[in-house]
Amino acid sequence: MKKVYFLCTGNACRSQMAEGFARQLLPADWVVASAGVEVHGLNPQAVTVMAEVGIDISRQTSKLIDRDYLNACDLVITLCGDARDRCPVTPATVQKLHWPLPDPAAASGSIATQLAVFRQVRDEIKQRVLTLGARDYTEK
Template sequence: MAEGFAKQLLSANWQVASAGIETHGLNSLAVKVMAEKGIDISQNQSKLIDPQYLASCDLVVTLCGDARDHCPVTPPSVQKLHWPLIDPAQATGTRAEILSVFRQVRDEIEIRVQKLSNQ
């Protein structure tokens, strides 16, 4: 979701990629709630990060505690931000309740990416 908003809201000067310490398939509920905002992420794929990838970054944003706690060490030249968001893929309950969590996280990500675009 963050990659989708970043590609829409940040200037063309930004090179945006979603990456993680593990690659996972695209969550269909993330695709659904982003489509509600008019953003198609159905073709997005997470990349696997490694030290070389991190060294080429100017900014790394982690989105949940697990990512922050397990992200490989970044060089001092790389700015790091942590957005302490819950992982909506871990939400439980009815489909409506789970979708509500995805929407809450989506909306928080949008706000935070908008703030990045204003810096």
């Protein structure tokens, strides 16, 4: 089994969307989780835009990083600079990727404008998750 951990500051948007896509798109032998360096709650707009593509993340919860899970991972992916900079030290066996995605929760303007930003970030995450299944992250 391969273990992947998606990390963001508050585990509210980007990491939650990545977890949702990974559960649907990665092979069945992948164990998938997400967490944050803080807990901000699940962003309802993230739930909305994921539902638009047929993925229900409404039951996911905002969680703090679990160091035991982190240290047992094959791959840790940070989705913002804050999470990358504040992520606890991991063993050398844990591979790390950084996806510098904008925070859709920081979007301003009308709800339609905000949702457009959430959709852009969602679509970028989907494309990145699709590339994960093709690579072998168990070779250290």
